[in-house]
Structure formats: structure tokens, C-alpha cells
Amino acid sequence: MNADQKAARYEEVAKEIAAVIDGENHVIARMATVSNILHHAFDHYFWTGFYLVDPEKPEELVIGPYQGTMGCLRIPFGKGVCGVAASTRETQIVEDVHAFPGHIACDARSESEIVVPVLDTAGELIAVFDVDSDKKAMFDAIDRKGVETIVKAAFG
Known part of the structure; x- marks a missing residue:
């Protein structure tokens, strides 16, 4: 898939x-739908899902709706790609997760990753959206724009 095809697919x-989510207000239902549709839309998506901010432990992420192999159950803010995205509230694109300081290997087959912070309508962090690929350097500015646009429309 070339760049134009990928942008059009997003x-x-x-x-x-x-x-699909029009009229659905339940956040978990919306997350399940986003992760499912995106996971099946792109061949380079190996693991696709959400880590939610735990209301009882606000500096920790807990697994949410996802597609793919087993995910980590909990990730502290600042740890791994998801934790860094949560603490900085900035999208992270990592070409080689094994070279990322503090990478958390939930599945050793993961090679590259994009993580997008999920903010609610008040601008509060409610989750991060994480996509892993089993190939290196699979995410770029087109993925960033596509995923950020979808996440903002669904939750922001």
C-alpha cells in the first residue's frame, strides 16, 4: 500500500x-469498535487497543478493549511507549521498540509501535490508543494523522 492508498484507507x-459509533455514548463500546475496525483495516496492525487511565490509580494504565495477542495488564505512566505517551500526552512513533529505553515487551514479536493519547471533551487524558506491528518502522506521519483524527473524532 503506497502513501496515497494508506491515507485514503484511513x-x-x-x-x-x-x-458505527454514531449515537453510542458508552466509552468502552466506542473503544471496542475503534480497535476492532482499525485492527482489521490494515495488514501492518499486529496489536490494536486501548489502555485506560485507572481511576483508582491515576498514574497507571490498565488494559482496555483490544484486538490481537495478550496485552500487558497494567503500565505505569512514564514506562514503555504507552506510559511515555500518557505522561507527555504526545503521540509516540517508535520504529524499533527494542531500541526504546524502558520498552515493555508485552509480546516479543512486536517490532514497531504508535501510541496516541486519548483526551475527552474536557481535555483530560482517559486512555492511550496503542498499535503495534510485527515489522520494524511500519508507522509514519500518515498513520499519525489517521489515528489521531479517528481518536479525536471518537472521544474528543
Whole structure:
């Protein structure tokens, strides 16, 4: 898939997700739908899902709806790619997760990753959206724009 095809696919998927979640207010249902549709839309998606901010432990993420192999159950803020995205509230794109300081290997087959902070309508962090690939350097600016656009439309 070339860059133009990938960008067009993200636009199609964004419309599909918006149509499916229209009128659904439950955040877990929305997350399950986003992770499912995106996971099946792209061949380079190996693990696709959410880590939610734990209301009882606000500096920790807990596994949420996902597609793929087993995920880590909990990730502290600042640890691994997801924890860094949560603490900085900035999207992280990592070409080689094994070179990322403090990487948490939930599945050793993961090679590259993108993690997007999920903010609610008040601008509060409620989760991070994590996508792993089993190939190196699979995420770029097109993925960033596509995923950030979908997450903002679904939760922001």
C-alpha cells in the first residue's frame, strides 16, 4: 500500500467508525469498535487497543478493549511507549521498540509501535490508543494523522 492508498484507507475507516459509533455514548463500546475496525483495516496492525487511565490509580494504565495477542495488564505512566505517551500526552512513533529505553515487551514479536493519547471533551487524558506491528518502522506521519483524527473524532 503506497502513501496515497494508506491515507485514503484511513479516511474510509474514519467514516466507517463514525457511522458505527454514531449515537453510542458508552466509552468502552466506542473503544471496542475503534480497535476492532482499525485492527482489521490494515495488514501492518499486529496489536490494536486501548489502555485506560485507572481511576483508582491515576498514574497507571490498565488494559482496555483490544484486538490481537495478550496485552500487558497494567503500565505505569512514564514506562514503555504507552506510559511515555500518557505522561507527555504526545503521540509516540517508535520504529524499533527494542531500541526504546524502558520498552515493555508485552509480546516479543512486536517490532514497531504508535501510541496516541486519548483526551475527552474536557481535555483530560482517559486512555492511550496503542498499535503495534510485527515489522520494524511500519508507522509514519500518515498513520499519525489517521489515528489521531479517528481518536479525536471518537472521544474528543
